[in-house]
Amino acid sequence: MTARTDLADCTATELLALYRSGQASPTEATQAVLTRIERLNPKLNAFCWIAHDEALASAAQSTERWRRGAPIGLLDGVPASIKDLILARGWPTLRGSRTVDPQQAWDVDAPASARLREAGAVLLGKTTTPEFGCKGETNSPLTGISRNPWNPSKTPGGSSGGTATAVAAGMGPISVGTDGAGSVRIPAAFCGNFGLKPSFGRVPAYPLSPMGTVAHLGPHTMSVRDAALMLNVLAQPDPRDWTSLPPDGRDYRIGLDDGVRGLRIAWSPTLGYAKNVHPEVAAACAKAVQTFAELGAHVEAIDPGIEDPLDICLGLWFSGAWSIWNTLTPAQRQLADPDFRAEAEAGSTIDALQLQQLHQRRGALGSHMRQFMQRVDLLVTPSVAVPAFDARPAGHSPLTPETMLGWTPFSYPFNQTQQPACSVPCGLTKAGLPIGLQIVGPMFGDARVLRAARAFETLHPIARPDVGALLP
Secondary structure (H helix, E strand, C coil): CCCCCCHHHCCHHHHHHHHHHCCCCHHHHHHHHHHHHHHHHHHHCCEEEECHHHHHHHHHHHHHHHHCCCCCCCCCCCEEEEECCCCCCCCCCCCCCCCCCCCCCCCCCCHHHHHHHHCCCEEEEEECCCHHHCCCCCEECCCEECCECCECCECCCCCCHHHHHHHHCCCCCEEEEEECCCCCHHHHHHHCCEEEECCCCCCCCCCCCCCCCCCEEEEEECCHHHHHHHHHHHCCCCCCCCCCCCCCCCCCCCCCCCCCCCCEEEECCCCCCCCCCCHHHHHHHHHHHHHHHHCCCEEEECCCCCCCCHHHHHHHHHHHHHHHHCCCCHHHHCCCCHHHHHHHHHHCCCCHHHHHHHHHHHHHHHHHHHHHCCCCCEEEEECCCCCCCECCCCCCCCCCHHHHHHCCCCCCHHHHCCCCEEEEEEEECCCCCEEEEEEECCCCCHHHHHHHHHHHHHHCCCCCCCHHHCCC
8 A cells, every 4th residue: 555664654644544454553553653753852852742651542442443443533543743832631731831830730622632532533742832832933941942854953943843843754644733924834844744724713723822813723744635634624613712614514635636727826926025035945936836837727927916914913913922921920921932022022012003903904905815816716925935944042033023924924924814825845955955835725715725735746745854864
């Protein structure tokens, strides 16, 4: 069925086929993944909580179900991890922060965690995040520096950096991340895996993010088919999220291989305002977008006609940071990441009128993009303007809008507009670092984004980093 010799390198779809045929068991796969975690996590720092015994017990139960021919769900026996911003029953959710007391009741599953359990997934543990998911690189005073499996001297991006590192390095084939300004797509681009930010509300959340309605949840995988499979599970309804979309009953695997022939695709290499795109990123993405033309799509260079909404993004984000800051005691504030402190202090200067004006401008941006997407089926851009940069400690330099998000001008607009968007690997730099291509769909067009990504993947299969050099 598969040429892979290590079960830790199998996708979820490949593992399920092996379970079905009896060629491998969830116990064997989980043991392989836990061995990979044991050997690589000390170097990459992708996991902040590893539930070794619990995962093996869950895998044994799954193995018995498969032996009886009675799997309980779409992901039965698939090893999975969860970003440490998302509640998981029985595990501390510290949000990358020394301000959170681990000695409290952890008895609630967030919707994503609950759906994974119900689908039979083997939960491995929690993946690292910067404090409260506050930045596009993964470091914090609590968990230290997380690293990129393609080159450990580089950042995996953030804030779902631990999630992306884990998936790319074979420390579990699937993981759940969050994305408030690019936090799924940035690390997917830097780590060379597939990351999907679904339409806002497609994946229910609880509790809702303090950052408001820019915050999405989505899958990280090493294949588009795995992401479609995960979305089937994660998109199930949960009444605790009053902002969630009504379930559409869709199986996102159906139509996944229908291709892009006849689709109208706008190629925007700068979105009309990005001035500092790395030349290797620009060249790789320009070449990659021609794949869609080769597959029969109508590709045209078109900018959507928007101004850089960085100030909208940061204004709303900093206001959220200020709201969190006001729940902290003076003693807790002394423990905070300097970067998060700087964001909160910036948020303290935004008054009610300014905040309302930001919301109005965001509304105008969303309206403009809904109208633009009437003219095209998809919008394609680079995922991030630069390759992965050096991994650095928390508070390494003064926080400014440019240092925080200026290098990822393609990601945050689509949190403001709530559109579905993904990052799919499209090549490597001369230094061997991954480059990501972003595919943006119309609101509620999650299936179309997946379909286009799958079409690209058929000609450009997703490659794993060579982790052999990292193994002790």
